[in-house]
Amino acid sequence: MEIAPILKSQTVQNRVREVGINPNYWYPTAWADEVAPGQVIPVVIWNSAIALYRSQDSQIYAIEDACPHKGVALHKGKVTGENLTCPYHGWEFNGNGVCKSIPYLPKGQKLPCATARSYAAQERYGIIWIFPGTIEDSEKVELPLVPEYDDPKWLTIPIPGHFQAHFSICNENTMDVFHGYLHKNLQGWFSPVLISLKASEASVLAQYQVSYRGWMTKFFGFSEQGNEVTTRTVTIRYNYPHYHSSLEGVSSLYLMRQPVGAQLTKSFSLLFLKIRLPQWLVKPLQKQIAQILWRFVLKSFLDQDTEMIESEQRTYLANPQRRYVEINPAIIALQRVIVGQYEKFMQQSKKLSYGNNGNQVSSAGGVK
Ligand code: FES
Ligand SMILES: [Fe+2]
Structure with missing residues (x-):
């Protein structure tokens, strides 16, 4: 108009x-060189705390910065291969926020259903972008050109x-x-x-x-x-x-x-x-x-x-x-x-x- x-x-x-x-929409959250392989940093988009990490093979992942076990900030943990390990009891989460391992779980026992929310993330123009809406909606929205x-x-x-x-x-x-x-x-x-x-x-x-x-x-x-x-x-x-x-x-x-x-x-x-x-x-x-x-x-x-x-x-x-x-x-x-x-x-x-x-x-x- x-x-x-x-x-x-x-x-x-x-x-x-x-x-x-x-x-x-896609929001910028960090300069790409602020997150080296194997590094995790905390970022916040409109009060939602997110642990942003780069796996050892350079993939970017963003999951809720709260461990599904007791709520500890996951950005205080460490990157293990392509997963993020919580610093408190060592539960390990993949880039989709799904718990993949608990170090003290008896052998053969099933992992509990514990998932941190995950966000769509991508790296372009030297910036790491996160989509705070749903992963499904992120596929319909383009980054600025x-x-x-x-x-x-x-x-x-x-x-x-x-x-x-x-x-x-x-x-x-x-x-x-x-x-x-x-x-x-x-x-x-x-x-x-x-x-x-x-x-x-x-x-x-x-x-x-x-x-x-x-x-x-x-x-x-x-x-x-x-x-x-x-x-x-x-x-x-x-x-x-x-x-x-x-x-x-x-x-x-x-x-x-x-x-x-x-x-x-x-x-x-x-x-x-x-x-x-x-x-x-x-x-x-x-x-x-x-x-x-x-x-x-x-x-x-x-x-x-x-x-x-x-x-x-x-x-x-x-x-x-x-x-x-x-x-x-x-x-x-x-x-x-x-x-x-x-x-x-x-x-x-x-x-x-x-x-x-x-x-x-x-x-x-x-x-x-
Ligand atoms: S609070 Fe994260 S593993 Fe226990
Ligand atoms: Fe100005």
């Missing part, structure tokens, strides 16, 4: 700060993010190009204009015109001197629950969110830049160049955003009833998608709970 990109005041729904996630990954024309910069805030606040920051004001001391963009806006049940597509001057124009190759004003179009596409933002052929940013809980969100971003250095120099030094750009250029932007995002969250918590005013229709559209996706999931869960004839058949599940 096309929405008129007119800036006029609207009241923000406080409800958007209280909603949970729709678990029927990142065509720039592995394309030698682009320099890849992985960017980690950690925010003490609800995921809706983080997502609004990304959709909100009008906050170039915050980054003025870093010579970020200025004079933003929202030029088009479309929204659907699961997406928001906004285009903004922005201007650059100073080192950014030189860095992106817009001008040689860096003292002219250059105006470009930024396209921001929110496909629930992740982002893609591109600046007319010079940069492409994929921003993937891991909502950990109501007040903690992580992000896994992949920034692709076309930098003006010869390929023979960029290729062997890709990792080092990416690290330098992240530490000395991009991190300053993110630190400024983090401060604003966390401040917003603190004020919200101090008074969840306080009303706010927004004038960017792209933010209002984004909030509708976030609330709508959560409600869609809740309705689906209700239908499942009560069956088609209205009789309750199971509980609604633990995702808020």
Whole structure:
């Protein structure tokens, strides 16, 4: 649906700060190199604790981080071949969460039926993704497409993010190009204009015109001197629950969110830049160049955003009833998608709970 990109005041729904996630999407949970073969780490997606491990033969598995015997956190255990062994009594579980061995069970005695919930997990773009919905549903949902990954024309910069805030606040920051004001001391963009806006049940597509001057124009190759004003179009596409933002052929940013809980969100971003250095120099030094750009250029932007995002969250918590005013229709559209996706999931869960004839058949599940 096309929405008129007119800036006029609207009241923000406080409800958007209280909603949970729709678990029927793939969520990033770790950088692939954080989990070596034989290693297990704890991860959390919207309050669900998961033990994520890589078997000795490099397969990724994700099972509930609670032993079916007594509830001990399985990530404190160790990887044995392709299984995960609980640290308490040594029960061993396979990647489907099924108990395969109990060290003290008398020979010939049948194993008890003890299964930890397992999750669909996969590794792509240097990130480990988990699907918090059912394994069956995971087969119907695709990961975000990142065509720039592995394309030698682009320099890849992985960017980690950690925010003490609800995921809706983080997502609004990304959709909100009008906050170039915050980054003025870093010579970020200025004079933003929202030029088009479309929204659907699961997406928001906004285009903004922005201007650059100073080192950014030189860095992106817009001008040689860096003292002219250059105006470009930024396209921001929110496909629930992740982002893609591109600046007319010079940069492409994929921003993937891991909502950990109501007040903690992580992000896994992949920034692709076309930098003006010869390929023979960029290729062997890709990792080092990416690290330098992240530490000395991009991190300053993110630190400024983090401060604003966390401040917003603190004020919200101090008074969840306080009303706010927004004038960017792209933010209002984004909030509708976030609330709508959560409600869609809740309705689906209700239908499942009560069956088609209205009789309750199971509980609604633990995702808020
Ligand atoms: S609690 Fe895990 S084996 Fe006993
Ligand atoms: Fe920012």
